Amino acid sequence: MELNDLPKLHSDFSVDCVVFGFDKGELRILLIERAEEPFKDFLALPGNLVYDNENIDQAANRVLSELTGLNDVYMEQLYTFGDVNRHPQGRVITVAYFSLIKVKKHTLNPLSAYAKKAQWFSVADLQPLAFDHQQILEKAYKRLQNKIRYQPIGFELLPEKFTLSQLQQLYEVILEKPIDKRNFRKKILSFGLLIELDEKQKNVSHRAAKLYKFNKTRYNNLKKMGFSFEL
Amino acid sequence: MELNDLPKLHSDFSVDCVVFGFDKGELRILLIERAEEPFKDFLALPGNLVYDNENIDQAANRVLSELTGLNDVYMEQLYTFGDVNRHPQGRVITVAYFSLIKVKKHTLNPLSAYAKKAQWFSVADLQPLAFDHQQILEKAYKRLQNKIRYQPIGFELLPEKFTLSQLQQLYEVILEKPIDKRNFRKKILSFGLLIELDEKQKNVSHRAAKLYKFNKTRYNNLKKMGFSFEL
DNA sequence: TTAGGATATTGTATAAATTACACTAAAGAT
DNA sequence: ATCTTTAGTGTAATTTATACAATATCCTAA
Missing domain, CATH: 1.10.10.10 (Winged helix-like DNA-binding domain superfamily/Winged helix DNA-binding domain)
Incomplete structure (x- = not known):
């Protein structure tokens, strides 16, 4: 079988941001409450589709800014999640990003009505998240635990x-x-x-x-x- | 501006495999010589598009198998490369995978005419690679150097x-x-x-x-x- | 057969890093 | 003035890392 005989398939492509903060002695994460289906009213990582004319890193920054009001945040790529069924409405591959910020230095101010609001939540006790965001968070948390042992982050x-x-x-x-x-x-x-x-x-x-x-x-x-x- | 008003954009989505081996005292990498444009006759990482009905990990295994004849190879995700201009024919986001294998235990036997042949090349002196594959290889090599210090790989x-x-x-x-x-x-x-x-x-x-x-x-x-x- | 060449195998002394552990100091609250 | 709470500090014992060189084994070739 020759690969080029097969139909060229397209996927949607998104970014999701895992933003950690530390406040009142607890590790926190920035989540939005979804205003629309699927997973309406669930908590979710700030994320959205990538435009065709922007690099992925740029997309992560843009999406985070639109959904939370945070600008100029340093983010590094975490992992790409692409299971066929991770999104109920079709194939969506997502690149997760990872960030650490000073909670007090930023104010949350989403531009988009897509998210009801962006808020800090304690990582220790979280209700179920939308999509596979629980899994993404776990990966990010492990990365954080690992990274802090050899970098002064x-x-x-x-x-x-x-x-x-x-x-x-x-x-x-x-x-x-x-x-x-x-x-x-x-x-x-x-x-x-x-x-x-x-x-x-x-x-x-x-x-x-x-x-x-x-x-x-x-x-x-x-x-x-x-x-x-x-x- | 509301995100959902924007046109839904599509990207092509691929995987690329960085397969390391060790032979005759040298670190080697598995490359194919491209039989088609773009980058015809250049060396490239084994890689191709992901189907909509397969997970990314599966795609990496399938593509590697088709292009090199290697089956059941353990691969872990390395990094996702998605710069707008990384592919001359349009937006292609690629997830790179990383693998270590015993050279002598496998025979190279590509099924696809897409690749002229799959061969081992010394990492130490390589001619320029297709696309941004040089950059992908560098990331993989750094990962290998890092990983070998704390895992008996x-x-x-x-x-x-x-x-x-x-x-x-x-x-x-x-x-x-x-x-x-x-x-x-x-x-x-x-x-x-x-x-x-x-x-x-x-x-x-x-x-x-x-x-x-x-x-x-x-x-x-x-x-x-x-x-x-x-x- | 033997000498020479090549790589395998082994230990110790020193320095550096890690660990375990408990009391005094400072400041505000009562 | 005393109580409460957290800040601040040192040392001895153990473990780990480092630097370093002589002998053993096997093959080759004179």
Whole structure:
């Protein structure tokens, strides 16, 4: 059989965005409530079809912007899901993207009536999602757990200024295990990627902790030189 | 602007397979010489369009089988390439797959006249490839270098029975750096994933080395229990 | 038969990294 | 003033990583 004798088939092609945030001690994910069938009223990852004249990465940014109001968000490709029956209305292949953002730094403001609203939900307890979005989320969560062990991506999820305890709590939540405080601090500080600020926490009813910020310049330099940062 | 007002656009959708092998001390990749335009006579990754009634993983296996004669090859998804201009004849989004096989265990035997022939080429010195396949290969090679550091995938590329020196040479070729022999053996054997056979190399003009085989059962058990195998 | 060439095999001492573990300090609340 | 809560800090023991070289075995060729 010769391949070219077969009919040329077409699929719809979409992107879905898994956007993680961290707030009030919990890992969160950005979801929209669907306003239309299929899966009307279900929670879903922000996603939509890719135009023929845009690259996939661009499409991911455009779709996220339209559905949530988030702009200029760094996203990396996660995985492509293309099971024949993943969409009830026909073949739709979707490329999932993965992103980490500072919740407080962005406001949610969807342009599209397609989504009722975009909101943060705790990853820990979620109702069932539309389509195969549960599966996509699981893949993204595993990627996050894996990635945080060798790249200092935790800083993406925290405010510009943060305490070491906040950073540790983030790691504990993502990795789902307790971490020794002294060893964690020793290790994290040994990377030399934190700048200690002349500033302390405010409005806490206990000893205020020092604030730190992430040294992005130094990180980029070290990364270029092939350093890695295993926790 | 409402998304649903826009015309529904269609793209072609393909898979491409990056199949690595190891032979005569070199890392090799399976390529076909294209028999048709575009990129007639160029070397290319085995790849073709996905049918609407098959999952992407299935498509990768079918396409590889048709173009090279290789069947039942384990493949994992690598990355999706979808730049608007990656294909000169229109928008084609492609999912790249990644595979490691034992060269000697398979014979190449393409069914399709689409490819002149499928052959192994040394990764070290390659002429330019068709489309963006150079870029795909680079991504795959990086994935291989990364993966071999924490998963014992080297065994996939060697014959059933192999010597520790062969294994070390494979690691050195892939990682592009020399490795200390004693430390390498210590480390590899400490995983407990090798079975020492009562057998030695034959037909070598020097001291014959012991042969080992990979303990796949034990590997699967340990993997299930969450062990990792960092080199 | 023997000497030489090639690769296989093995251990140890040192340095570095990881782990386990508990008390004092600071700040606000009562 | 004292209580509560979280911040901040060091060391000893263990494990892991690294650097390094001599002997063993087998084949080849003189």
